[in-house]
Structures are given as structure tokens and as C-alpha cells.
Amino acid sequence: MYIFTGRYTFVAMTRKPRATRANIIQAADDLFYGEGVRATSMDAIAERAGVTKRTLYYHFRSKDDLISAYLQARDEPTLGRYEVWLNATKGTLAEQVAGMFHRLGRVATAAKWKGCGFQRAAAELAGSPGHPALKIASEHKKRFELWLVERINAEGLDAAPLRARQVVIVLEGAVAQMLLHRDPSYVRAAGQIAASLLIKRG
Amino acid sequence: MYIFTGRYTFVAMTRKPRATRANIIQAADDLFYGEGVRATSMDAIAERAGVTKRTLYYHFRSKDDLISAYLQARDEPTLGRYEVWLNATKGTLAEQVAGMFHRLGRVATAAKWKGCGFQRAAAELAGSPGHPALKIASEHKKRFELWLVERINAEGLDAAPLRARQVVIVLEGAVAQMLLHRDPSYVRAAGQIAASLLIKRG
DNA sequence: GTCTATAGCTTGATAGAC
């Protein structure tokens, strides 16, 4: 957006920087998730975002910084998605979790689905132990686990922390196996375990 | 090894090619597993193997070819390792599997442990659907699952295919979470699920 | 804040000698 001032020397310095940053994050999400963080170049992200590399490096110090921002931006929407899936089913928590797995199975058969972005980024960055993105991924999964703890407590079940942890393990395993085999029966088998973990023990 | 023939022109053309190939695979294993397949360059592998890149490309057509060979070479040793872990415990199959998870927990706390090489390669190559290494990874996991089916059948339990699949899911999830959090309580929680999956149902 | 242009290096892969 140009601001005419009677001179040519004054041009708006801000061309919606928030929007630019959001565009970059969106482009990074598309490519980092679709192709992997190491397989994606900064050139490719700049091109997809419709900016030059100079602008990219104005908004993000480095590629590692952008990888972190990519995961950070994914945190809340991902948790929200699972929450929507869980709330879509009415009934006991066991039934709701079964429904959550069922819906995961639906989206996970699409070709554009490429597993969990956090899990895959962690797999790629395993060789860089101190990478900041790893901490973000770890905290994201912790948050998911804590959300389950709350749900299990609200259901009046005992041993909520252990049960939540076990449901997370089963979900992670289902996602990993789905990515490898693209066979929805893995998600079904997993949903069955998860539901049984949420039954009141006698 | 030089063979003296009275001339300088005749030098052994074969300097243990099998050994060279094995050296390359070993170097590839160290680096691909330790740093990731995309983070590792052919230069780095050649240097670690003590050969030039020309020799590397004599033995392997391309990097993708070497990635496939790396996973192929890991198939049997990996299955063998789990078999050793399982057989190390005496008792019911449930107890043996619990022992297998326990031993996994031991090695998975070491810093050099970087999760499952197949799972991580699959995560990295998710953006290249037709990659030959993906098929090798998938078949490896299938082989592991089938080995479990046999064990469960031998134990006289029903629904062996489903139970085996569920144990695999739990194991994959435990490995993924261990890699992310480096917290052995995940393996413990997983081992508990796996063992309970192998109890005769009433 | 965004541009054009490029530095400086690494990458996967190859040529040709022996």
C-alpha cells in the first residue's frame, strides 16, 4: 500500500507485516509437513509465500527458527482438532475416544495426510539433540497428554495420568503405522485398545 | 592387497569388494541412523567408509539406492534383537513381552539411541510416496508383526493377528514417545499394555 | 519491509586414468 506524500521518497514501510509473516508460516506448513523439514529449502518456502528470500530472513532469523515457528503454529490447531473429534461423539469417554480414533482413520487415508508433523519433525531432528523445535514438539505432546488427563479425571476414573499416557502411546503408534502401511485397520485396532484403557476397572 | 607380478602395471583389481561394500553399509548405518537420511551426505559416508565417492557410486547407483540398502541390512539384525530380548525372559508370553519392553527401555535411554531407523526413515521419506526404501520399511514391520503372530499362536491364544497388530502399535508408540521425551516411564506404561494384550480372555 | 543480486559453501553425481 502506497501512501502518497507529494514526494517519491516516502513509501509505506509496512505492507501488512503480520499478513506476510502469516503467509510465510502457511507456506512453511505446506512444505515442511508435505515434504519434510530437511527436504524443504528456504527458496521453496519464499517462492510459495510469494516473497523474496530477503523478506523471509527479515521475519525469521534462520531456517531452524522457521521450523520452530512452524511447529509452534501447529500446536493449538492440532489439539483443537482432536478435541473436536472427541466432542463429536456423545457417550462415555471410552466411546468418545473410540470416535476420535475413527475420525483419525478417515483423514489418515487421504494421500495428503503425512502422519503427525511433530512426530516426523522429531524423527528428522533426532540427530540434533538441542534443536529448539524438539522442545516445542515435546511440549505439544505433553499438552495433549494433559488434556487427556483432565478428560479422564472428569470421567471419574482412577489412575488418570497412567491411562492418559497409555492412550497417547497407542495414538502415536497408530499414526506411525498408518503412515507406513496406509491401512486403516491399524487405527481400528488402536482405537479398540484406547477405549479399553478407559473402562472402569473392577 | 598388491600382487607383485614383476611389473607395475598389474595390481589386484579386486581389493575385497565385499568388504568394501560392507564398510560402506556400515558407514551409512552409522550416519543415516545417527543423523537422518537427508541430513547425511554421500561425502560424509564416503569419508567414514574410507573410500572415495567414485567407489561409493560404483557400489550404489544413487543415494536412494544406498538408503534402501541401509534399511535392508537392518531388517534381520533388528528382528533378531527383539527375539533375543523376548527369549531372555522365561515364563508366559505376556511376561516375555514385558521383558522385551523392559530391555528396550534400557537401550532407549542411551544418547546414541535414536528411535527406530525404519520409522524415522519413513517419516523423512513421507514426501516421496514411491520411494523404494518405504517398501522395505513397511515389509520389515510386517515381518515383525508376523513373528509376533507365530508367538501368540504358539502360546495357544485366540485372535493372534489382532493381538500381534496391537502389540506392534504399542511398541511403535512407545518408541516414538521415548525418542521425543527420553522418559523411560513411557516404555513401562507401554509394556504394561502389551502384556495385558497377551492375557487369555475370559 | 521488501526488493535485486550474490557470496560462499555443500550437494549428488560423473569423467577418465590406472
Place this chain on the structure above:
DNA sequence: GTCTATCAAGCTATAGAC
């Protein structure tokens, strides 16, 4: 079968104009 030498392309990141 292994070497030395090298290519063209791609990479992350930066310089300086406006």
C-alpha cells in the same frame, strides 16, 4: 574397483538499494 579431479545445481544466509 578404486583413484584424483571436477561439474552444475542447490543450499543457507547476507549486502545494500529504496
